[in-house]
Amino acid sequence: MINGSTKIVGLIGHPVEHSFSPPMHNAAFEELGLDYAYVPFNVCPENLKSAILGAKSLNIKGFNVTIPHKINVMKYLDKLDPIAKLIGAVNTIDFKEMKGYNTDGIGCIKAIGEVTSIKDKNIVVAGAGGASRAISFYLARENPQSIHILNRDINKAKSLAEDVKNSKLTDNVDFDSIDKIVGYVSDADILIDTTPVGMSPHVNDEAIVKAEDMHSDLVVNDIVYNPNETVLLSEAIKAGATPVYGIKMLLYQGAESFEIWTGEKAPVDVMEKTLRKTLDL
Template sequence: MEIKGSTNIVGLIGHPVEHSFSPPMHNAAFEKLNMDYAYVAFNVKPNDLESAINGAEALNIKGLNVTIPHKIEVMNYLDEIDEVAQLIGAVNTIDFKNLKGYNTDGIGAVRAIEEVASIKNKNVLIAGAGGASRAISFYIAKYGADNLKILNRNVEKAQKLANDVSNSGLIDNVGFDSINNMDLSDVDILINTTPVGMHPNVDDTPIAQACDMHEDLIVFDAVYNPNETGLLRQAIEADVKPVYGIKMLLYQGAESFEIWTGKKAPIDVMQEALTKYLGL
């Protein structure tokens, strides 16, 4: 990559950012398309967030991804928020053309799942009620799921998220329950947004072995380290279609790329760079 006086800068703000997968993925895409762009990670402490946004705008930075701990607070410094990002209550992508915030986490999950099957008219069960679940839930609703049910250890948290999604008007049927009451018999798509199964507890799963996976089920695990989680191993052993967490990383990055540049992201190139960086 050649950095020139004309090079457009995009990047990531968060704290910390040292282990981000985004720079190699995006820079591989820019190189493939021969675009005069470079992607850089910026470590921004919480007290410096407003200054960072103002500085990025002054420096003519074209776009930023936003990660922990800034996804909510950054909304205070933007001129416009995408409708679904507003519902989610968090932003992970900024386009400086109009200082507009987006959330591509949910669309990343949806695009990953829709490699296997359409979400439209499906019964979807989501394990977890945290930030990832919130982002995914609104997009699942937007993409036409028939029923959505949210399970969590803290049932009140699941109920609050279910109520928020229901009140959005994007979907009519939203339920909630304890994660201990998981029943997959009528579920078309199971989504895990909990950290259960993440390294180093790679053999843990968010569901009991007694929860039978039927042959038409699709199982998506947002955990990507390890690539093949305990939940996905269960799915493979049950001859059920698995969707890997790395795909969500890939597609949320591709969506950001397309927002900033207006060009179609080279998915194959980005996936190759991502898997290489993550050692998969």
Template structure:
């Protein structure tokens, strides 16, 4: 990749950003397609968020990914918010052509899951009620899930998210309960989505939210954690003969969606996945 006077800049804003996997993934995609783009990570202090957006406009930056802690606060500085991002209440992608905010986290998870099974008419159990759960849950209902069950240690937080999903009018059945009751809910579940940080590096020996003996072999098990690739939950899913969906796929496909928003072109997903795996020191 050669930086020229004509090179288009896209990037990531967050605080911190130095451990992001997005720059190698996106720069590999631009290189694969011979596109005159470069992806850069910018560490932006929360106090400087508005000036960062204003500066990006002035510098003709083409697009941003947005990570913590800016996903909510950045919305007030944009001219337009995509409908589903508005429902989620957070933005992770900005297109500077029209200063519009999107959320590709949820669609990243959907695309990962739909490599294994369709979402439509499925009963889905979602563990966790934070930002990732919110993003994924709204996309689950958009893609036709039959029912959603939100399980969280703080049941009030689960109920709040469940009510927001119901208020969207996209689904008629959303249950909220304690994650301690997960075993009972998995009996009739088609898909389990774990959005909690349990098992994330360096806590790779954490107790998973559910063991193999509580899973059936038709269950699709998605863990949003991607480091390590094989989390404690994924190991249990494999042991149970269930169908595992790896968190790296969500990371990949949220990037694929952002790429298309910025450039209007389909991203080379295979090349992006190869580089992600190399960056994460995975085989393949």
């Protein structure tokens, strides 16, 4: 029950009606007996500054941040986690220090970590947008053998690869056109698809790689979580490759935010069960 001592955390974005975060976090608070509540707030871009200042004044403890605020919100914070600064986007705020974090990339790393490690692996990242950027910097931190960033707009791939190199986290990053993905996947240990291909309602899109171009030792992660089994993951299963579902990244980035706000270990099993129920899986 919400009362005068309940700590409020939430989500800011525009829109926020589609979010699966509130049930996941509120189930976690209930499981641990924490007097917290997670609330989504629809904040128009022109109201972002007043929303952040107002939240601080209202003693709100933390926010998740989604589209379109992940970049613009940074100017209203006092501190940035080093990797969030490199990524240039924030998806989590801790109002204790007015500090911004980016947990998107770590969500992906932990999802893949359920089946394999990143260290010394040859990794192909499809796409060069915001999600790819967050993931690529976190990958670089894990000492992979190589990261190949492939995109339709090759200049975006080049720009991201150069930014990752300039971070000094790794030298082993390059870029190319996504049209050449089959050649890269044949030598890859891990394929991460950060593109929206196959996302609902476009569930019949053509997969970016077909089963015949995959191998059984490949780990395939699609960050799209609706549908749960995307066209790419269907092809991976056909090829005998190991699928990593998008719901796992959603789960682990949320768990990381939970731990930043509460200082408690997130009950990941309860959060996953709630997510699956919310998504009808």
